[in-house]
Amino acid sequence: MSLRAKSLLKIAVILFIAVFLAYTLVFGIKIGPYQVAPVKKAIKLGLDLQGGIYVLLEAKPRPGQTITDEKMNAAKEVIARRVDQLGVAEPIVVRQGENRIRVELPGVKDSQKALEVIGKTASLQFIGPDQKVILTGDNVSDARAVYGNLNTPMVSLKLDSEGAKKFAEATQKFLDKPIAIVLDGEIISAPIVRSVITNGEAVIEGLSSIDEAAQLAALIRGGALPVDLEQREIRAVGPTLGADSLAKSLRAGMIGVVLVMAFMILYYRIPGLVADLALMFYIMLVLIVFITLDATLTLPGIAGFILSVGMAVDANVLIFERFKEELRSGKTLRAAMDAGFSRALTTIFDSNLTTIISALVLFYFGTGPIKGFAVTLIIGNIASLFTAIVVTRILLVNLINTRLFTNKKLFSA
Amino acid sequence: MRIYRIMERKWLWMSISLAVIALGLFSLGTRGLNWGIDFTGGDILHYNIGQPYSLNEARELIGSFNLRTFEVKEAGDDRQELIVRTVILSADQQKKITESIRQKWPQAQLIRAEKVDAVIGKELQRQALIALLIANIGVLIYVTFRFEFKSGVAAILALVHDVLVMISFYSIFNIPVDSTFIAVILTVVGYSINDTIVIFDRIRENLKIMGKASFDEIANTSIVQTMARSINTSITTLLSIIALYFLGGETIKDFTLALIVGIVSGAYSTIFIASPLWSMFRGQQKTARA
Numbered sequence: 001m002s003l004r005a006k007s008l009l010k011i012a013v014i015l016f017i018a019v020f021l022a023y024t025l026v027f028g029i030k031i032g033p034y035q036v037a038p039v040k041k042a043i044k045l046g047l048d049l050q051g052g053i054y055v056l057l058e059a060k061p062r063p064g065q066t067i068t069d070e071k072m073n074a075a076k077e078v079i080a081r082r083v084d085q086l087g088v089a090e091p092i093v094v095r096q097g098e099n100r101i102r103v104e105l106p107g108v109k110d111s112q113k114a115l116e117v118i119g120k121t122a123s124l125q126f127i128g129p130d131q132k133v134i135l136t137g138d139n140v141s142d143a144r145a146v147y148g149n150l151n152t153p154m155v156s157l158k159l160d161s162e163g164a165k166k167f168a169e170a171t172q173k174f175l176d177k178p179i180a181i182v183l184d185g186e187i188i189s190a191p192i193v194r195s196v197i198t199n200g201e202a203v204i205e206g207l208s209s210i211d212e213a214a215q216l217a218a219l220i221r222g223g224a225l226p227v228d229l230e231q232r233e234i235r236a237v238g239p240t241l242g243a244d245s246l247a248k249s250l251r252a253g254m255i256g257v258v259l260v261m262a263f264m265i266l267y268y269r270i271p272g273l274v275a276d277l278a279l280m281f282y283i284m285l286v287l288i289v290f291i292t293l294d295a296t297l298t299l300p301g302i303a304g305f306i307l308s309v310g311m312a313v314d315a316n317v318l319i320f321e322r323f324k325e326e327l328r329s330g331k332t333l334r335a336a337m338d339a340g341f342s343r344a345l346t347t348i349f350d351s352n353l354t355t356i357i358s359a360l361v362l363f364y365f366g367t368g369p370i371k372g373f374a375v376t377l378i379i380g381n382i383a384s385l386f387t388a389i390v391v392t393r394i395l396l397v398n399l400i401n402t403r404l405f406t407n408k409k410l411f412s413a
Numbered sequence: 414m415r416i417y418r419i420m421e422r423k424w425l426w427m428s429i430s431l432a433v434i435a436l437g438l439f440s441l442g443t444r445g446l447n448w449g450i451d452f453t454g455g456d457i458l459h460y461n462i463g464q465p466y467s468l469n470e471a472r473e474l475i476g477s478f479n480l481r482t483f484e485v486k487e488a489g490d491d492r493q494e495l496i497v498r499t500v501i502l503s504a505d506q507q508k509k510i511t512e513s514i515r516q517k518w519p520q521a522q523l524i525r526a527e528k529v530d531a532v533i534g535k536e537l538q539r540q541a542l543i544a545l546l547i548a549n550i551g552v553l554i555y556v557t558f559r560f561e562f563k564s565g566v567a568a569i570l571a572l573v574h575d576v577l578v579m580i581s582f583y584s585i586f587n588i589p590v591d592s593t594f595i596a597v598i599l600t601v602v603g604y605s606i607n608d609t610i611v612i613f614d615r616i617r618e619n620l621k622i623m624g625k626a627s628f629d630e631i632a633n634t635s636i637v638q639t640m641a642r643s644i645n646t647s648i649t650t651l652l653s654i655i656a657l658y659f660l661g662g663e664t665i666k667d668f669t670l671a672l673i674v675g676i677v678s679g680a681y682s683t684i685f686i687a688s689p690l691w692s693m694f695r696g697q698q699k700t701a702r703a
């Protein structure tokens with residue numbers, strides 16, 4: 001195969017990859033058992049774009065109490081359960097730091113109600129079949145998930161002396177009947193009394209797994225030893241505003257990217273066109289990494305991404321300017337291209353590495369949003385290095401080899 | 414190739430920057446920064462009024478609640494949105510404010526509500542400052558290693574310049590400083606250092622070729638050689654973000670405007686601050702190889 005044909009083939013392959021990636025991102029793809037969702041569905045949107053509530057809760061110790069890991073975990077379980085009752089799709093309830101819990105409820109419309117549900121202090125009651133309260137969370141001193149005799153998972157309960165006395169009476173009265181354990185007005189377990197328990201130590205059997213036992217124990221602990229949670233930070237965005245922000249920023253972003261691309265073609269002609277193709281690769285690559293890392297896209301995130309598109313052409317601008325300098329000194333297209341690339345490479349390497357170093361430091365020493373920002377910066381930098389150097393180079397070198405364009409003017413010189 | 418006499422007027426360029434920063438520091442000293450609720454704590458209530466309304470009436474209405482401080486602002490494409498910023502409100506107070514607004518403008522809807530306790534913002538601010546400081550030290554070490562210590566100091570001073578210009582901008586134009594402020598500063602610092610290194614790289618290269626030239630000449634030549642690149646990269650970066658400023662909606666207008674100012678400052682500081690400083694630090698000797 002001639003050099004020319006080989007070059008044409010290579011260009012065709014790259015164009016094919018670009019179209020394939022673009023198609024996959026826009027429409028998704030299904031090959032046998034493997035499935036890739038379109039970017040619209042695969043990328044997670046932040047609450048500012050889809051609407052919803054974000055609440056940061058901080059535990060406040062009661063006088064004489066301390067906040068322990070165990071109590072925080074129990075409190076988290078209690079909140080996760082309440083959130084489930086709200087019927088929110090894909091809620092997030094996670095611990096943050098030592099004494100905070102972050103709650104994110106996408107798509108919630110009635111924020112007032114949601115806040116009330118999340119904010120109330122847990123209450124735990126044991127209720128007999130006669131609907132009378134036997135004892136409350138105050139009487140429960142501990143609840144743990146343990147393995148029983150036959151390696152069956154169960155929850156072991158310890159009651160204080162007052163609780164033990166009440167429980168002894170109740171188990172006598174309700175032998176072979178269920179006693180409901182009620183958290184925040186909802187039955188979380190209704191074990192049947194198998195024997196009279198006088199020492200205040202009971203077990204709940206019939207749990208399918210140790211995980212289920214652990215969760216039940218945590219819920220009981222959360223109701224028995226509640227921590228007071230203060231709402232330190234609340235952000236509620238209505239679904240219309242979120243959708244509006246998303247639509248507006250996407251449209252503005254597209255216009256911005258088109259402007260950048262138009263500028264590159266007008267100024268650099270054929271190399272500009274090649275840079276634009278590399279830029280499309282950049283955009284797709286970053287989106288793929290975002291999806292793979294399960295990153296959440298927020299409004300400032302979109303702004304940062306669009307800005308990074310403008311910055312990503314920098315490596316190409318550096319190469320093309322060098323290329324022009326070399327052309328002016330009388331080199332052939334191919335020689336100027338090689339010289340331009342190799343001379344611009346040190347600059348690109350140094351300038352990008354400096355940025356990556358500061359981003360790594362930010363990642364290491366920062367938390368939360370700063371860490372997220374650093375990751376975005378690093379992804380953007382590496383992706384632009386790859387597309388601006390590798391993709392552009394292959395395309396340009398092969399394009400010159402095809403000898404389709406020999407007029408130096410088309411290469412902006 | 415035209416040689417711009419940039420080094421010869423280095424005091425002019427630095428004076429321009431110093432004047433902007435002095436103005437900013439004056440503003441900072443007299444009225445300080447407009448700290449947003451992320452740092453001071455407080456509530457933001459964002460309403461879609463659903464019909465044309467008078468901002469003065471809204472101000473009067475909120476004023477009747479006797480809050481310690483509050484601010485009202487018009488927003489939205491058709492100016493039918495109202496943003497209220499207040500001190501921390503109780504759930505009850507918030508409810509009452511919303512009710513009174515709906516009484517006056519029945520179509521009004523609360524589309525965004527934020528409440529922040531002051532503690533969170535302060536923590537973030539402290540962490541960001543520490544991280545930024547260490548990042549700068551990292552850059553200094555790298556530049557010293559790849560170039561020389563004097564280049565490193567010049568680059569860092571250019572970064573400090575950019576951060577000061579940004580702070581001045583926020584203070585002079587009374588833009589609320591919220592948690593995105595940190596993202597803006599970090600973005601600008603990243604852009605600026607990148608920009609500065611490109612010129613320093615050219616200077617390093619020219620130091621080898623232009624043995625007999627003075628440092629001023631070398632800096633001048635390097636700036637001119639990289640001028641097209643400096644301008645084009647600034648243009649593409651600004652093009653991408655300007656569309657967002659005009660069309661991106663109310664919630665990110667301040668954010669994008671600050672980015673635009675920062676990018677311009679970063680591009681300026683590379684040519685007019687970092688390069689002259691490098692030349693000054695290298696001293697007055699006539700030739701690079703003296």
